[in-house]
Amino acid sequence: xxxxxxxxxxxxxxxxxxxxxxxxxxxxxxxxxxxxxxxxxxxxxxxxxxxxxxxxxxxxxxxxxxxxxxxxxxxxxxxxxxxxxxxxxxxxxxxxxxxxxxxxxxxxxxxxxxxxxxxxx
Amino acid sequence: xxxxxxxxxxxxxxxxxxxxxxxxxxxxxxxxxxxxxxxxxxxxxxxxxxxxxxxxxxxxxxxxxxxxxxxxxxxxxxxxxxxxxxxxxxxxxxxxxxxxxxxxxxxxxxxxxxxxxxxxxxxxxxxxxxxxxxxxxxxxxxxxxxxxxxxxxxxxxxxxxxxxxxxxxxxxxxxxxxxxxxxxxxxxxxxxxxxxxxxxxxxxxxxxxxxxxxxxxxxxxxxxxxxxxxxxxxxxxxxxxxxxxxxxxxxxxxxxxxxxxxxxxxxxxxxxxxxxxxxxxxxxxxxxxxxxxxxxxxxxxxxxxxxxxxxxxxxxxxxxxxxxxxxxxxxxxxxxxxxxxxxxxxxxxxxxxxxxxxxxxxxxxxxxxxxxxxxxxxxxxxxxxxxxxxxxxxxxxxxxxxxxxxxxxxxxxxxxxxxxxxxxxxxxxxxxxxxxxxxxxxxxxxxxxxxxxxxxxxxxxxxxxxxxxxxxxxxxxxxxxxxxxxxxxxxxxxxxxxxxxxxxxxxxxxxxxxxx
Numbered sequence: 001x002x003x004x005x006x007x008x009x010x011x012x013x014x015x016x017x018x019x020x021x022x023x024x025x026x027x028x029x030x031x032x033x034x035x036x037x038x039x040x041x042x043x044x045x046x047x048x049x050x051x052x053x054x055x056x057x058x059x060x061x062x063x064x065x066x067x068x069x070x071x072x073x074x075x076x077x078x079x080x081x082x083x084x085x086x087x088x089x090x091x092x093x094x095x096x097x098x099x100x101x102x103x104x105x106x107x108x109x110x111x112x113x114x115x116x117x118x119x120x121x
Numbered sequence: 122x123x124x125x126x127x128x129x130x131x132x133x134x135x136x137x138x139x140x141x142x143x144x145x146x147x148x149x150x151x152x153x154x155x156x157x158x159x160x161x162x163x164x165x166x167x168x169x170x171x172x173x174x175x176x177x178x179x180x181x182x183x184x185x186x187x188x189x190x191x192x193x194x195x196x197x198x199x200x201x202x203x204x205x206x207x208x209x210x211x212x213x214x215x216x217x218x219x220x221x222x223x224x225x226x227x228x229x230x231x232x233x234x235x236x237x238x239x240x241x242x243x244x245x246x247x248x249x250x251x252x253x254x255x256x257x258x259x260x261x262x263x264x265x266x267x268x269x270x271x272x273x274x275x276x277x278x279x280x281x282x283x284x285x286x287x288x289x290x291x292x293x294x295x296x297x298x299x300x301x302x303x304x305x306x307x308x309x310x311x312x313x314x315x316x317x318x319x320x321x322x323x324x325x326x327x328x329x330x331x332x333x334x335x336x337x338x339x340x341x342x343x344x345x346x347x348x349x350x351x352x353x354x355x356x357x358x359x360x361x362x363x364x365x366x367x368x369x370x371x372x373x374x375x376x377x378x379x380x381x382x383x384x385x386x387x388x389x390x391x392x393x394x395x396x397x398x399x400x401x402x403x404x405x406x407x408x409x410x411x412x413x414x415x416x417x418x419x420x421x422x423x424x425x426x427x428x429x430x431x432x433x434x435x436x437x438x439x440x441x442x443x444x445x446x447x448x449x450x451x452x453x454x455x456x457x458x459x460x461x462x463x464x465x466x467x468x469x470x471x472x473x474x475x476x477x478x479x480x481x482x483x484x485x486x487x488x489x490x491x492x493x494x495x496x497x498x499x500x501x502x503x504x505x506x507x508x509x510x511x512x513x514x515x516x517x518x519x520x521x522x523x524x525x526x527x528x529x530x531x532x533x534x535x536x537x538x539x540x541x542x543x544x545x546x547x548x549x550x551x552x553x554x555x556x557x558x559x560x561x562x563x564x565x566x567x568x569x570x571x572x573x574x575x576x577x578x579x580x581x582x583x584x585x586x587x588x589x590x591x592x593x594x595x596x597x598x599x600x601x602x603x604x605x606x607x608x609x610x611x612x613x614x615x616x617x618x619x620x621x622x623x624x625x626x627x628x629x630x631x632x633x634x635x636x637x
Contacts, residue, residue: 023442
């Protein structure tokens with residue numbers, strides 16, 4: 001099973017994903033911002049799925065996914081965007097930008113597990 | 122012998138004319154009386170009877186002094202003058218003729234006896250009085266004076282001054298109102314075009330002069346607006362118009378025009394503009410404040426959701442681990458409490474944001490084809506823990522499909538189910554049922570709670586209204602308001618039926634899915 005790349009500027013939010021997914025056998029790689037996430041992807045590691053927060057101080061999730069498209073990462077790793085934005089506009093925008101799914105925070109544990117299980121390659 | 126005509130007439134009358142003379146005198150519009158030396162009327166023509174108001178027969182033999190209704194002493198003086206050999210003239214003498222006052226101007230001439238020697242005047246034997254009716258003339262004068270006064274008032278009230286520029290002589294005449302408008306006394310006004318233009322604001326003067334000269338040369342109408350000297354500091358705002366006057370031979374006579382003082386109107390318009398501008402700014406500020414509020418609420422909501430998601434997420438992860446490992450089962454109840462409260466907090470944040478967006482009209486619904494029973498199942502999945510503890514009865518036919526917005530449906534059902542759980546004890550039954558009704562589906566959520574007092578039902582859907590229960594007071598009282606607004610937004614309605622101590626049923630309608 002390939003690793004899961006978690007991109008979120010909030011440490012606790014990354015730790016929560018780790019705590020939720022590691023017991024199910026996933027390996028977690030963390031990035032605390034968009035720039036770090038792109039560096040990790042540029043390094044060539046393969047990921048089964050990427051969880052990408054939207055509101056981050058260095059690069060927004062939308063900027064990250066745009067960069068990923070330009071650097072041809074988007075075709076290699078499915079992106080699930082997640083965010084505490086609770087409006088349909090954000091969800092639609094995420095899907096239009098190329099995410100395979102959008103997860104609203106706070107999410108149910110079951111939702112996270114199901115989405116990662118469904119989309120991980 | 123006395124002759125019935127003024128004796129200073131130089132040519133003797135032809136005999137035929139002399140014979141006809143009384144008839145001629147009778148035909149005259151002028152009053153004619155012959156008087157003897159005592160001032161007694163000896164002859165009177167028809168006009169005399171009309172103007173004095175006495176019949177001709179009454180007039181003859183009457184004393185001159187008895188005839189006038191006013192100014193009789195003047196008649197007397199004129200008569201004495203005539204007896205002294207000169208022509209006496211009066212100002213206005215009033216008679217009471219034609220049933221009204223008649224004003225007559227009178228001349229009295231001496232009447233002399235005829236003599237054969239033409240260069241010797243004859244002896245004065247009486248006098249002839251001729252009177253001209255001034256009544257109509259004075260009325261014409263009065264109405265002209267009245268019109269003049271009206272014109273003056275018109276200029277004053279309309280703040281319009283009249284002026285005329287005689288191009289050939291370069292003289293400019295101003296009406297009284299022109300002097301008042303520009304605060305230039307008549308004796309200060311030089312009366313040339315240069316003086317006329319001196320009141321115009323220096324910045325506009327050259328333009329106004331050029332336009333005036335164009336009018337004088339080409340006849341093009343003159344219409345300018347400019348600021349000008351006025352009676353007070355700050356001047357006046359003038360709207361000027363003029364055109365060319367020519368005589369019958371098409372020669373230029375003058376440029377005639379007006380200056381209308383629009384200062385007051387402009388001040389009022391300026392005030393109006395300023396008030397509108399202030400209002401526009403206030404609206405803009407309010408809109409900006411509203412936008413900032415929305416932005417603030419979005420941020421607050423986002424900032425709350427992030428920690429809530431971590432609290433509820435860890436509670437779920439830990440509960441799962443407790444289940445899986447069987448260790449720390451004493452933590453289950455506290456973790457469930459943490460999870461329940463985190464979700465409640467989340468719901469309250471969501472309600473505030475929903476209400477704010479609904480108020481701002483920023484909620485758009487996008488109805489789509491939904492299988493109703495799936496929507497209900499998802500809402501139950503999301504429902505709070507206490508609801509899960511009770512018995513839930515779902516009676517929704519699997520084939521029922523609605524044309525609804527998933528997010529709106531979720532908000533409606535979550536609010537109704539949470540309410541049902543909150544206001545009934547967790548252990549009682551909650552029923553969700555749906556029935557098609559024409560082009561809609563009516564969904565019903567029934568609880569076995571304490572019911573709603575009849576006097577509260579009407580205001581139940583108003584915001585901040587809560588049916589108080591002694592043991593529970595959580596929440597804002599926004600849930601039902603939001604649920605109804607969402608129901609209405611997607612083309613349905615929401616209502617309630619309730620019996621105290623039996624329970625409540627909340628209904629909402631939603632358009633049924635129809636293949637188009």
